Amino acid sequence: MLQIEDVSKTYPGARPVLQGVSLHLDAGETLALTGESGSGKSTLLHLAGALDGFDSGEITLAGTRLSGLDDSGRAALRRGCVALVFQQFNLIPSLTVAQNLSFHARLAGRQDPAWIRDLTDRLGLGELGARYPEQLSGGQQQRVAIGRALAARPALLLADEPTGNLDETASDAVMDLMLELVRVSGTALFLVTHSERIAARLDRRAHLSGGRIA
Numbered sequence: 001m002l003q004i005e006d007v008s009k010t011y012p013g014a015r016p017v018l019q020g021v022s023l024h025l026d027a028g029e030t031l032a033l034t035g036e037s038g039s040g041k042s043t044l045l046h047l048a049g050a051l052d053g054f055d056s057g058e059i060t061l062a063g064t065r066l067s068g069l070d071d072s073g074r075a076a077l078r079r080g081c082v083a084l085v086f087q088q089f090n091l092i093p094s095l096t097v098a099q100n101l102s103f104h105a106r107l108a109g110r111q112d113p114a115w116i117r118d119l120t121d122r123l124g125l126g127e128l129g130a131r132y133p134e135q136l137s138g139g140q141q142q143r144v145a146i147g148r149a150l151a152a153r154p155a156l157l158l159a160d161e162p163t164g165n166l167d168e169t170a171s172d173a174v175m176d177l178m179l180e181l182v183r184v185s186g187t188a189l190f191l192v193t194h195s196e197r198i199a200a201r202l203d204r205r206a207h208l209s210g211g212r213i214a
């Protein structure tokens with residue numbers, strides 16, 4: 001469902017970040033991307049999620065070639081099949097947990113109340129629906145962010161250091177839930193991490209070094 005072929009990317013005025021990167025991800029598969037700080041992991045994740053353009057090569061996401069799309073074409077494709085989870089939880093502070101959870105699914109016009117109830121239960125958020133993000137722990141906030149990301153059943157979940165702000169216990173609990181939920185919803189997961197322990201839990205791993213997959 002995601003094919004990255006010989007992709008290169010240089011930010012204006014800087015040296016090349018990606019130099020001929022190739023990578024693929026099948027439907028429902030989980031892939032960990034590791035690499036030193038500054039090696040281009042977040043850049044590659046953004047390209048995979050149609051968040052930014054690239055200089056050469058091709059990325060095919062859910063059957064659509066990204067090289068031919070402008071900003072609005074990329075935005076439409078993202079709405080259709082991609083969700084993101086970041087290290088900073090990025091919840092909307094003025095919305096309750098329940099409202100945050102259904103926010104993206106509502107925007108995408110793909111609300112499925114039974115699935116959102118199931119997600120809420122599996123994430124252990126049932127009691128917290130009326131709270132606001134500032135009233136939650138970091139682990140609870142990231143569980144809401146994962147639920148919000150998966151509420152519209154995206155084909156691809158992109159996660160950039162999703163447990164980077166959590167201690168080991170909360171990190172393990174969040175990873176357990178994320179891996180269970182992507183399996184249940186048939187979502188492919190492309191996850192950037194510095195943790196060998198987390199990388200080892202995913203189906204496959206790729207390492208970025210010197211602008212290439214090593």
Ligand SMILES: Nc1ncnc2c1ncn2[C@@H]1O[C@H](COP(=O)(O)OP(=O)(O)OP(=O)(O)O)[C@@H](O)[C@H]1O
Binds near residue numbers: 014
């Ligand atoms: N918008 C941008 N404009 C210019 N340079 C950028 C931009 N975003 C990233 N870079 C540069 O591209 C390189 C790769 O950055 P990127 O964030 O992809 O690395 P990373 O492997 O995710 O790093 P980290 O593990 O520290 O988060 C870095 O040298 C960074 O400074």
